[in-house]
Amino acid sequence: MTREFWINGVLALLLLAAPFIALAFGESFYVTLATRVAILALAAVGLNLALGLGGLVSFGHAAFFGIGGYAAGLLAAEGLASMPLIWLVGAVVAGLVALATGAVSLRTSGVYFIMITLAFAQMIYYFVISWPTLGGEDGLSLALRNEFPFVNTLKPLNFFLIAYGLLLLALFVFARLRASRFGAALEGARQNETRLASLGIEVFPVRLWAFVLSAMITSVAGALYADLNRFVSPSMLSWHMSGELIVIVLLGGVGRLFGPVAGAAVFVLLEFALGGLTERWQLFLGLILLGTVLFARGGLLALFAGKARHG
């Protein structure tokens, strides 16, 4: 058992314990905060698949996050308020969009890929704010939180447990995938594309499927985020959201299993703590981020668990 294994375990337990402790002290607000951490971590696990394993710097994952959110808003408005159905619809739509945009974007690499994924996300953003039934700039509000079989989702703790369960499931998928032949091919493509090609493995489909799967995971997080806020707004699709997801992955540690969890926890707590201290919290968030990029390479987990083997 490596040190990282134990740190991951502690992180998972801390996140699980946080809402119970908060409720014991009667501070139900912190349950919402913990739910936010779990949801953003889930979205970042999706991104980490493309960014960490595949080295695909997608600057457009807000599109998939938003697609999940709008799936929740639209289906709820139609009276189809079942979470599993919403997740499925959101994931299928996000997967199809990722398949189409990925097929174009993955023909390029490096800085072109960053800008093209950003541009496609903007395209979806502008489409959503100009299409009348999607609520325009105001977004859509959800009258009630959507339903989950046999669970009362209106209780904050229950909703947290749903989000946490999905996060664990996504982490499990990520870990299994990384250990599989597919994961090895994906990481191989990041490290040396030519070598992989000369082994007879086609790089393009491997990357495309990773991109699609990554988008699907992030879209489920988007649906949960809409349910958490009972509100979907175009800001879920904005490029700031894409940036925040990258920040979360990088803060925690790129390509690490629990990197997104550590990153999301730090990001949400930082946002909360700075927001309580000063109105200008974005200024300090920017300075902290800048400091992390310039001086703390490899993210937080690298500080505690040592450098990743990840090359």
Add this chain to the structure above:
Amino acid sequence: MTFALFAEQLLNGLQFGVTLFLMAAGLTLIFGVMGLINLAHGSLYMVGAFACAAVAAWTGSFWLGLVASLAAAAGAGALVELLVIRRLYDRDHLDQVLATFALILIFSEAMRWLFGPFPLYLDMPALLQGAIILPGGIEYPLYRLAIIVIGIAVAIGLHLLIARTRIGMRIRAGSSDREMIAALGVDIGKLYTIVFALGAALAGFAGALVGVNQSVQVGMGEPVLILAFVVIVIGGIGSLRGALIGALLVGVIDTMGRFLLPQAFMLVMEPSAAATTGASLASMLIYVVMALILAFRPRGLFAPA
């Protein structure tokens, strides 16, 4: 639809394209020479607009404001290059994206701190107010026409600077082989600062020019930044010629799409549905064009070898 209306929209597209070029030129130069992807370029556009609005309000002269916008943006660019950007040249693109994303947060909040949460407004200079009658009986605002002329002049000036001067020669050499020109005794650090400040000045200048037609506010640079990315991706990153052609293409296609698509849909749909469908699709049009161009030329139209 009359010819005059069509021509006016075409000129609006050109004017939009020219302002995009001012942004894209800096981005593409900075990428071509230093290999840096700079998200904070939109913040420098904003700095230029704010500097122009503040100085114009203080002195009463738009022209002094314009000078201030160049100076402020170039100064801010040079400062940021010395403090932060310089450490990012040998990092991967992911680190560059993140650090310059952080710079956007810092710049936006700093501007809000300095100028308050409300937008500023810039008055059009008296010299350029009113409309002008162009050949063919087209009435067009003088200010917009002036932007087109200024943009074309800047494009020619930049071309001459890069192609004919000593500093331009060094910039070209820097983008083709930076170790070699450092070995030949060129102070590469100083060259990088100059290129970055030049790109920043162009962005700030664009911000000041556009600030007259829009309100000057925090976040104004971001939509333009993303369009400028589309421009340089279409044109080929690092190519100044690509930036010019890409900018005019994006400006004209976007403007004409918003003008023509709703009318085209009106032929097959009822008017209100046609207007909304047309407007929604028009907002996606340039991205579709970008995807089509990249499907055939993944490195853009004029990618340097």
